[in-house]
Amino acid sequence: MPITTIDPNTALIVVDLQAAARHMSTVHPFDGVLANAARLADAFRAKKLPVVLVNVAGGAPGRTERGFGASALPADWTELLPELKQQPGDKTVTKYTWGAFHNTDLAGHLDGLGVTQVVVCGLSTAIGVESTARQAHEHGFHVALPVDAMTELDAAAHENSVEHIFPRLGETGTTAEVLAHLGS
Numbered sequence: 001m002p003i004t005t006i007d008p009n010t011a012l013i014v015v016d017l018q019a020a021a022r023h024m025s026t027v028h029p030f031d032g033v034l035a036n037a038a039r040l041a042d043a044f045r046a047k048k049l050p051v052v053l054v055n056v057a058g059g060a061p062g063r064t065e066r067g068f069g070a071s072a073l074p075a076d077w078t079e080l081l082p083e084l085k086q087q088p089g090d091k092t093v094t095k096y097t098w099g100a101f102h103n104t105d106l107a108g109h110l111d112g113l114g115v116t117q118v119v120v121c122g123l124s125t126a127i128g129v130e131s132t133a134r135q136a137h138e139h140g141f142h143v144a145l146p147v148d149a150m151t152e153l154d155a156a157a158h159e160n161s162v163e164h165i166f167p168r169l170g171e172t173g174t175t176a177e178v179l180a181h182l183g184s
Contacts, residue, residue, distance in 0.1 A: 003181065011050035011052055015123060024153060026152065034083050036121070037149045040121060053086055056128065057077070091106075098130075099131030101136065118142070125147075
């Protein structure tokens with residue numbers, strides 16, 4: 001189903017497009033995903049709509065079969081990619097779990113701005129993007145997901161999120177659809 005509308009007070013949330021991500025082997029070409037996310041950020045800023053840039057600086061505690069140790073992270077791990085052209089008016093959220101809302105001030109920030117809808121993109125589709133979209137939905141925001149502005153390390157996980165999970169959380173579509181609704 002295409003994205004049907006973008007509310008007048010919509011925020012863009014770009015998840016985990018940071019230094020370490022550039023060298024990951026992703027399902028869709030990373031440079032194309034990054035370019036689409038950057039186009040969205042530019043368009044939101046041009047319309048004076050909020051842009052939220054999220055980075056991840058660790059992982060939730062607890063044992064997993066695929067552990068994630070914060071001590072092994074490179075020094076530049078959390079640096080947002082320059083293509084996003086971070087601006088002083090952008091909100092930066094550093095997260096330590098998969099979703100951008102857990103233990104951060106993101107929900108309060110968006111509520112304070114009167115945001116009713118979020119457009120969520122970035123890395124990775126089935127982890128950071130999906131968790132953030134789930135949390136946004138649970139907070140009562142309308143959710144739009146431009147699937148050409150996100151990617152994943154695992155093709156089956158990407159496909160499951162896009163085809164089975166995202167339609168339950170909001171509307172899926174393309175960067176071009178979001179830009180058209182913004183009048184960009």
